Amino acid sequence: MRKICIFDAQILTLIPNIIITDMKNISIGIDIGGTNTVIGAVADDATIIAEASLSTQKYVVLDDYINALVSNIKDILAKCGEHTLRGIGVGVPNGNFYSGAIEMAPNLPWKGKVMLADLLRRHFDTKVVVTNDAKAATIGEMVYGGAKGMKNFVMITLGTGLGSGVVVNGSLVYGADGFAGEFGHSVAIPGGRECGCGRQGCLETYASATGIKRTAFELMAKYNTPSKMRDIPFSKLTSKDIYIFATEGDALALKAFDFTADILGRKLADLCTVLSPEAVFIFGGLANAKELIVDATKKYMEQYMLPVFRNKVKVLPSALLGTNIAVLGSAALVA
Amino acid sequence: MRKICIFDAQILTLIPNIIITDMKNISIGIDIGGTNTVIGAVADDATIIAEASLSTQKYVVLDDYINALVSNIKDILAKCGEHTLRGIGVGVPNGNFYSGAIEMAPNLPWKGKVMLADLLRRHFDTKVVVTNDAKAATIGEMVYGGAKGMKNFVMITLGTGLGSGVVVNGSLVYGADGFAGEFGHSVAIPGGRECGCGRQGCLETYASATGIKRTAFELMAKYNTPSKMRDIPFSKLTSKDIYIFATEGDALALKAFDFTADILGRKLADLCTVLSPEAVFIFGGLANAKELIVDATKKYMEQYMLPVFRNKVKVLPSALLGTNIAVLGSAALVA
Numbered sequence: 315m316r317k318i319c320i321f322d323a324q325i326l327t328l329i330p331n332i333i334i335t336d337m338k339n340i341s342i343g344i345d346i347g348g349t350n351t352v353i354g355a356v357a358d359d360a361t362i363i364a365e366a367s368l369s370t371q372k373y374v375v376l377d378d379y380i381n382a383l384v385s386n387i388k389d390i391l392a393k394c395g396e397h398t399l400r401g402i403g404v405g406v407p408n409g410n411f412y413s414g415a416i417e418m419a420p421n422l423p424w425k426g427k428v429m430l431a432d433l434l435r436r437h438f439d440t441k442v443v444v445t446n447d448a449k450a451a452t453i454g455e456m457v458y459g460g461a462k463g464m465k466n467f468v469m470i471t472l473g474t475g476l477g478s479g480v481v482v483n484g485s486l487v488y489g490a491d492g493f494a495g496e497f498g499h500s501v502a503i504p505g506g507r508e509c510g511c512g513r514q515g516c517l518e519t520y521a522s523a524t525g526i527k528r529t530a531f532e533l534m535a536k537y538n539t540p541s542k543m544r545d546i547p548f549s550k551l552t553s554k555d556i557y558i559f560a561t562e563g564d565a566l567a568l569k570a571f572d573f574t575a576d577i578l579g580r581k582l583a584d585l586c587t588v589l590s591p592e593a594v595f596i597f598g599g600l601a602n603a604k605e606l607i608v609d610a611t612k613k614y615m616e617q618y619m620l621p622v623f624r625n626k627v628k629v630l631p632s633a634l635l636g637t638n639i640a641v642l643g644s645a646a647l648v649a
Numbered sequence: 650m651r652k653i654c655i656f657d658a659q660i661l662t663l664i665p666n667i668i669i670t671d672m673k674n675i676s677i678g679i680d681i682g683g684t685n686t687v688i689g690a691v692a693d694d695a696t697i698i699a700e701a702s703l704s705t706q707k708y709v710v711l712d713d714y715i716n717a718l719v720s721n722i723k724d725i726l727a728k729c730g731e732h733t734l735r736g737i738g739v740g741v742p743n744g745n746f747y748s749g750a751i752e753m754a755p756n757l758p759w760k761g762k763v764m765l766a767d768l769l770r771r772h773f774d775t776k777v778v779v780t781n782d783a784k785a786a787t788i789g790e791m792v793y794g795g796a797k798g799m800k801n802f803v804m805i806t807l808g809t810g811l812g813s814g815v816v817v818n819g820s821l822v823y824g825a826d827g828f829a830g831e832f833g834h835s836v837a838i839p840g841g842r843e844c845g846c847g848r849q850g851c852l853e854t855y856a857s858a859t860g861i862k863r864t865a866f867e868l869m870a871k872y873n874t875p876s877k878m879r880d881i882p883f884s885k886l887t888s889k890d891i892y893i894f895a896t897e898g899d900a901l902a903l904k905a906f907d908f909t910a911d912i913l914g915r916k917l918a919d920l921c922t923v924l925s926p927e928a929v930f931i932f933g934g935l936a937n938a939k940e941l942i943v944d945a946t947k948k949y950m951e952q953y954m955l956p957v958f959r960n961k962v963k964v965l966p967s968a969l970l971g972t973n974i975a976v977l978g979s980a981a982l983v984a
Contacts, residue, residue, distance in 0.1 A: 417957055418956055466824050466825045480924075482818070482820075483818065487818070487924065488925070489925020490800070490961070491925050491961055493958065494925035496922040496958075497922060497923050500920075501918075501919055583836075584835040587832060588822075588830060588835065588920065588924075589822065589824055589923075590824020590828050591824065591825055592825035618848075620834045620846055620848070621846060621847060622743060622828050623828065626826055
């Protein structure tokens with residue numbers, strides 16, 4: 315509830331005992347990624363009032379992670395001044411909207427089923443809603459971004475893995491069990507690269523920040539072309555490095571981007587045959603490489619497209635690049 | 650409008666001038682397949698009152714086909730006695746719900762855009778609704794079949810090609826342009842078999858009546874195993890022959906079914922990652938081979954499935970096998 319007081323300041327001197335309250339509504343949005351967790355306190359007008367982040371990878375023991383998360387949320391809320399807490403929304407890989415649990419997430423340190431909503435409710439007497447991190451981003455794009463007013467679109471988030479959210483007839487697709495939208499685990503190359511999910515050849519082992527790095531190392535092995543990447547070990551090379559080298563004209567770095575766009579474009583053409591979306595939005599660090607990823611993916615998608623869908627489906631960078639769309643989307647779950 | 654009269658027959662003798670009318674409502678359902686077109690006059694209780702069929706392949710000239718179709722519809726209506734015509738529903742490959750047209754259907758004789766609804770309206774002063782043949786079957790399964798009450802399911806029709814319909818959140822997915830659900834043209838093997846759509850490796854070139862025949866010929870070429878199929882030319886062998894040989898223990902025919910189920914199971918596992926359906930229904934002649942297709946597809950689908958979806962998704966033969974589900978579903982479009 316937001317109390318709005320409009321008055322002339324001088325009135326205060328006439329009624330000295332009045333108490334003015336302009337209680338802010340705060341929604342906590344949490345984006346748990348394979349590498350980092352970002353927490354934001356979001357006001358009703360979608361501004362992020364306070365923010366914090368912690369390493370996800372560092373906390374191998376679940377209890378330690380929950381304690382660190384709770385402590386960060388409390389710190390952030392303390393910075394918000396007087397407020398009403400609407401709730402806590404969490405976007406997390408394999409987060410289940412129906413159960414509030416994280417179930418068998420391949421890129422997170424904790425195995426099995428983590429009852430995240432229940433664990434957070436022990437510390438906060440408020441509504442807690444959990445969903446897939448990419449679904450949170452999809453809601454963010456739909457509410458605040460480029461997908462406003464679209465009834466059928468696909469959201470792709472390129473991070474450590476490849477997340478996705480699908481909107482059909484204006485509604486987010488959760489599917490029968492809440493886990494729909496795992497496009498990153500559709501198989502791009504049968505028998506291909508080992509994936510954290512225990513299978514092989516999943517799209518996200520090719521089209522993601524880690525995927526493009528694996529591609530770069532394959533290319534260094536296959537070709538003799540000189541490249542600055544040859545001086546950096548596997549454990550150190552980042553997708554950002556590859557991007558910088560590509561913009562400098564490094565032929566292998568450019569080839570790594572081209573291969574990534576090719577495989578993503580091919581799988582998107584496949585997805586279009588089933589869903590016929592109006593647009594595909596791409597989010598994540600790699601999406602900043604607009605020509606090398608977004609435009610190149612569109613080019614390949616059109617090459618592979620079933621004739622009836624050609625030149626119909628837009629491929630666009632998220633309109634919320636540079637913002638923490640997953641934090642906004644997560645907060646929107648409880649706002 | 651259906652007028653129900655319940656009375657003792659003797660009353661008629663007391664009121665000799667009474668006129669009893671029980672005007673039937675008739676919906677025409679048309680299923681246009683690559684090989685045949687089936688037309689049914691369907692009553693409100695889903696019984697098919699009259700039926701006819703004509704060869705689709707035979708009519709290379711569109712006008713000749715339309716004339717034959719119109720003539721068949723008129724013949725059927727003449728057999729229905731006094732009735733009110735609700736409309737004509739058509740299920741046809743690449744049929745567009747929004748425009749009423751057939752657009753670039755790879756398995757039909759007529760190229761380009763065929764304004765089917767407009768052409769039929771020239772002959773019948775009634776509502777004409779066109780959709781994909783597989784979408785019509787999906788509506789049939791949802792209204793009359795095994796998918797009653799399901800909110801998320803996938804329908805697969807194995808005929809000359811592979812058709813599909815997708816239901817999400819209780820609604821059929823048409824997508825942005827009306828053509829969603831072309832799962833048969835998702836690519837199973839990049840660079841694989843030539844497809845009628847102009848591309849290569851589409852799922853329907855493997856998992857369909859024609860696909861299993863192509864597989865049988867590949868296997869005859871690859872292995873020396875004896876088989877009755879070796880005495881039948883390509884132009885004569887049917888999927889029904891392969892089924893009969895398989896039930897007789899023909900090793901190559903069995904292998905052809907196994908390969909078909911493997912590739913279909915793999916692509917369905919892929920689709921489940923995105924949609925998380927409650928069930929997959931399989932319709933078409935091949936679905937009568939329950940163990941060899943339906944059960945085998947389920948087995949392979951589970952093998953390829955992302956762990957989070959394992960043992961959750963049913964694979965079932967259509968509950969309407971043996972009926973003309975596409976005719977019923979098409980009729981349901983206007984009923």
